Amino acid sequence: MSNTKATRLRVPRESLSTRIGALNLxxxxxxxxxxxxxxxxxxxxxxxxxxQRFVEAFPSDEERLAxxxxxxxxxxxxxxxxxxxxxxxxxxxxxALCERVGELPVSVQRNLVALPEAATYVASALEKLDPSxxxxxxxxxxxxxxxxELLAGRVGELMAFQYFVPDxxxxxxxxxxxxxxxxAVDPGAPDDGGTRR
Amino acid sequence: xxDRVDFYFRQRVTEAELDLAFGLLEQADRDxxxxxxxxxxxxxxVPTQHSPVPGLSVDLTSPTRAYDRLGQRVFIGIDRTxxxxxxxxxxxxxxxxxxxxxxxxxFLRFARQLSDPRTDxxxxxxxxxxxxxxxxxxRQAPEGPVGAATRVAMQPDxxxxxxxxxxxxxxxxxxxxxxxxxxxxxxxxxxxxxxxQSGTWTVxxxxxxTVQATLDDVDAELADHFSGGTRRHPASAIDFAPHAFLTxxxxxxxxxxLLDRLLSTISGSPGAQRIGAxxxxxxxxxxxxxxxxxxxxxxLAWLNAHVGAITGAHSASAIAALPHQHISAxxxxxxxxxxxxxxxxTNPSLGTxxxxxxxxGGSPYAxxxxxARTQLxxxxxxxxxxxxxxxxxxRYWRRVETVSNADxxxxxxxxxFALAGHDHDARYMRRVFLQSDIYDPGQSRVVTTxxxxxxxxxxxxxxLTSGLPQATTxxxxxxxxxxxxxxxxVSASGDKDYRVTVQNQSSxxxxxxxxxxxxxx
Numbered sequence: 015m016s017n018t019k020a021t022r023l024r025v026p027r028e029s030l031s032t033r034i035g036a037l038n039l040x041x042x043x044x045x046x047x048x049x050x051x052x053x054x055x056x057x058x059x060x061x062x063x064x065x066q067r068f069v070e071a072f073p074s075d076e077e078r079l080a081x082x083x084x085x086x087x088x089x090x091x092x093x094x095x096x097x098x099x100x101x102x103x104x105x106x107x108x109x110a111l112c113e114r115v116g117e118l119p120v121s122v123q124r125n126l127v128a129l130p131e132a133a134t135y136v137a138s139a140l141e142k143l144d145p146s147x148x149x150x151x152x153x154x155x156x157x158x159x160x161x162x163e164l165l166a167g168r169v170g171e172l173m174a175f176q177y178f179v180p181d182x183x184x185x186x187x188x189x190x191x192x193x194x195x196x197x198a199v200d201p202g203a204p205d206d207g208g209t210r211r
Numbered sequence: 212x213x214d215r216v217d218f219y220f221r222q223r224v225t226e227a228e229l230d231l232a233f234g235l236l237e238q239a240d241r242d243x244x245x246x247x248x249x250x251x252x253x254x255x256x257v258p259t260q261h262s263p264v265p266g267l268s269v270d271l272t273s274p275t276r277a278y279d280r281l282g283q284r285v286f287i288g289i290d291r292t293x294x295x296x297x298x299x300x301x302x303x304x305x306x307x308x309x310x311x312x313x314x315x316x317x318f319l320r321f322a323r324q325l326s327d328p329r330t331d332x333x334x335x336x337x338x339x340x341x342x343x344x345x346x347x348x349x350r351q352a353p354e355g356p357v358g359a360a361t362r363v364a365m366q367p368d369x370x371x372x373x374x375x376x377x378x379x380x381x382x383x384x385x386x387x388x389x390x391x392x393x394x395x396x397x398x399x400x401x402x403x404x405x406x407x408q409s410g411t412w413t414v415x416x417x418x419x420x421t422v423q424a425t426l427d428d429v430d431a432e433l434a435d436h437f438s439g440g441t442r443r444h445p446a447s448a449i450d451f452a453p454h455a456f457l458t459x460x461x462x463x464x465x466x467x468x469l470l471d472r473l474l475s476t477i478s479g480s481p482g483a484q485r486i487g488a489x490x491x492x493x494x495x496x497x498x499x500x501x502x503x504x505x506x507x508x509x510x511l512a513w514l515n516a517h518v519g520a521i522t523g524a525h526s527a528s529a530i531a532a533l534p535h536q537h538i539s540a541x542x543x544x545x546x547x548x549x550x551x552x553x554x555x556x557t558n559p560s561l562g563t564x565x566x567x568x569x570x571x572g573g574s575p576y577a578x579x580x581x582x583a584r585t586q587l588x589x590x591x592x593x594x595x596x597x598x599x600x601x602x603x604x605x606r607y608w609r610r611v612e613t614v615s616n617a618d619x620x621x622x623x624x625x626x627x628f629a630l631a632g633h634d635h636d637a638r639y640m641r642r643v644f645l646q647s648d649i650y651d652p653g654q655s656r657v658v659t660t661x662x663x664x665x666x667x668x669x670x671x672x673x674x675l676t677s678g679l680p681q682a683t684t685x686x687x688x689x690x691x692x693x694x695x696x697x698x699x700x701v702s703a704s705g706d707k708d709y710r711v712t713v714q715n716q717s718s719x720x721x722x723x724x725x726x727x728x729x730x731x732x
Contacts, residue, residue, distance in 0.1 A: 057679070160641065167645040167726070174647035174724060179679040188674075188689045192718045 026090055033084040041071045057177035065096045075106045086117050092172055094122045099169045108132040116142035123147035128161035213239025244282030251397035252277040258373045258389050265383040267296040277370050283321035285345045293317055298351045306354050306379040313354040315375040316363035322346045370395045644727035655714030658725050664709045665727035670696050673722040680722035693717035
């Protein structure tokens with residue numbers, strides 16, 4: 015696999031890594047380098063690996079709050095979705111997000127107010143909410159569930175790919191399937207007619 | 212010669228006759244002195260302050276010889292001290308009033324010293340010797356204001372030794388208090404009694420040929436000469452020793468030569484080259500010792516360099532400037548700094564308040580002559596009045612108004628379509644699940660259980676390299692037929708859930724992405 019810079023995904027690597035690298039945290043510089051170039055002799059990281067490394071590198075709330083400041087300044091919604099997702103079991107981080115909810119993009123606000131874990135903190139920051147997010151807050155559980163599903167989908171998309179790995183062959187010449195399909199290991203799987211085998 | 216008496220044979224001489232004979236001889240002696248004008252103090256009687264300790268007395272030196280106007284000889288053989296604290300009649304001489312002074316005078320007069328007493332035929336005691344002697348007399352004048360007191364009048368039969376000035380409270384007579392200006396020194400003969408021969412004289416022309424007239428004439432000539440009125444020396448008659456660059460030997464010639472040299476404008480030998488000049492220290496320039504010519508040349512060079520300098524001639528701080536308007540600094544540098552600071556100032560009386568601006572015409576508003584501040588204030592006032600008055604005419608739509616139905620699309624308000632703010636209703640399909648994972652060949656996996664039945668389940672796959680999905684996601688690839696996915700309704704406490712299962716029937720390890728979508732709540 016190659017770690018060539020020409021194959022970078024559309025990730026604000028430079029600005030985000032520069033912001034985080036400027037933090038007065040011991041691990042910030044290494045994390046910024048990882049965002050920018052990945053590990054030595056490893057593929058370029060995508061949001062999945064970037065998020066996973068974030069969780070590993072910054073275990074404390076204080077460190078993550080410092081990173082949050084830079085994410086808000088950066089303004090990119092994608093790392094904020096991931097930050098919310100990784101903060102759902104951290105009340106202090108949820109409180110901090112709600113305290114600054116007015117600075118978050120509207121779609122992120124809508125996701126945040128839909129989380130039952132953040133409800134306590136959202137209630138004290140209602141005046142800061144965008145009207146659209148306020149509509150979610152006032153819209154009942156069904157609307158909140160929809161937002162949570164949207165958040166889950168977005169997070170799933172972002173986490174789907176850990177690294178950028180180039181194709182091993184031209185997609186136009188994808189190898190044909192082997193003549194013999196793998197044996198079904200799920201005894202409950204329906205057959206081609208939709209009946210159980 | 213003297214008058215005589217002729218004693219005769221068998222004359223019985225009386226005392227009076229003998230005294231007459233001696234008196235005539237003595238008178239002849241005195242007449243001689245008086246006739247030729249001899250009188251005054253010949254030697255001695257020089258007054259000094261009393262030694263060793265000065266007091267209200269003076270010491271007179273000896274021997275003293277003098278003749279009074281009657282030709283009587285006065286002789287003092289020893290030094291004498293004269294008590295000046297009282298006068299000749301015993302009255303104290305002290306000055307009574309502060310601010311006053313008094314003149315004393317010490318006189319010398321003739322007297323006789325009687326001695327050798329005998330008894331005459333009448334049994335009367337007489338003195339056989341009547342020697343020449345003297346008396347020292349102290350006289351005092353009335354006291355008067357300092358500088359205005361009168362002196363003691365001269366005495367016709369006495370000789371003035373000195374005047375003495377005594378101040379109020381003074382207890383010592385010093386040499387500075389002794390005045391010899393009127394001292395009657397010895398006069399041998401009157402000048403007008405001695406003749407001179409003036410026939411061959413070329414300058415002096417006495418009125419009469421006497422010593423006195425001649426001396427008067429000399430005095431007049433000298434007075435004219437010394438005062439410069441007349442009888443001046445011609446400069447050509449005064450010797451001059453050649454000196455420096457002057458070679459003349461008379462004062463006249465030297466002056467002419469000096470002026471000629473000083474007035475010279477000859478190149479290389481100007482007059483200024485003859486005038487020395489000492490060093491004149493200074494910064495940045497200083498003059499060393501030399502001549503006026505050399506220093507003028509140096510000054511001219513510096514001045515030309517200064518005037519012709521393009522830069523760096525003067526520091527602005529070294530150029531004086533008169534305070535004016537509100538600018539109080541006294542140098543160009545100081546005033547420039549003050550002006551800049553004032554222009555940058557936010558003080559209401561400075562900054563734009565010090566920038567003039569002419570009238571700006573306009574309608575309905577116009578700006579009058581004033582400062583930038585007054586015009587800005589006027590503009591702000593007009594703007595505020597405009598904003599608060601809502602004075603736009605009918606051509607303008609107001610902020611709270613909506614132009615026709617510009618905020619509607621197909622009868623719906625624009626907010627209905629806001630990107631981040633609107634909510635799709637149940638008519639729209641939306642994604643309710645998405646998951647990506649690695650499936651081994653033949654592996655099936657329950658990926659999720661949804662509370663509602665999904666209307667659409669999609670799947671796609673990526674080939675793997677070293678356990679990581681490759682870049683291309685196949686929506687419909689060669690292995691799509693070998694991926695199976697199904698939804699199974701399951702019971703959960705009376706409610707129904709829907710389980711989504713995916714199976715990889717290919718013989719390859721695949722990275723399968725599953726998404727579920729649903730219409731409705």
